[in-house]
Amino acid sequence: MSSHKVTVTINGQKRSAEVEARMLLVHFIRDYLRLTGTHVGCDTTSCGACTVLLEGQAVKSCTLFAVQAEGKTLQTVEGLAQGTALHPLQEGFKEHHGLQCGFCTPGMLMSAAGLLSRNPRPSEEEIRWGIAGNLCRCTGYQNIVKAVQFASDKMAKGG
Template structure:
């Protein structure tokens, strides 16, 4: 009953035998031990499990591992390059865009996709773009500021003053 899949996650290629019903998020967490991608619900509302599949943000609880065969996947663990935080990670840190941190990886991956499609979003566009991700701690205001920070930085604009 097991199927062989080959996926590239954060630049490393993995080949695994998986059950057809295994969700991608459980594959990442339980098979590859990439526990940065979280599970916050079972109805695809919360977005905590968001990863990039072939460059696009996808809720990994809505994808079976077998459907990801051949895909390039980026998780939160793969976002920083050579020890350098991605501007979004920097923005969340600078702007206090997280409290308990549980929604943060999914938030960042969704925001990554958003900025890819719209490098200079308005506040309204950011709020709209993050609608598929729930945060229970921050009230979202500092998440919006974090995305604005990243947008500025990625476009080579001077960034808004951080908090220190």
């Protein structure tokens, strides 16, 4: 059983910890870095509640080992807002009621952030494909799609 010092840049900050090789990235983020916005839902690569950006790409942090993130850049839901100013995606979720219980929301936001960074003006179909790895049991997805469209529009206008 090996242990490793893992150093990541997460939400712009350099953080390190000594972890066992088998530690999952999501547990590293939540239990060691104390960033508990990233949720553990199914723990079986299905629900997407643990989605974070690794080098700008959406990944399920329950299906990566923390050691694999050594030297890499991560972004979690805590990194979206700039101070008190909400990210356009967060604003969209608020404006369009893109959540009810909120459990899936951090993962949903990070998947949408990954999508918009690759495709800033997605069609409705592309948004639905883009969030296909995230389950929401409350909203029926309709308002989440609207929220992502709101963010895409706002970001296109430079907001």
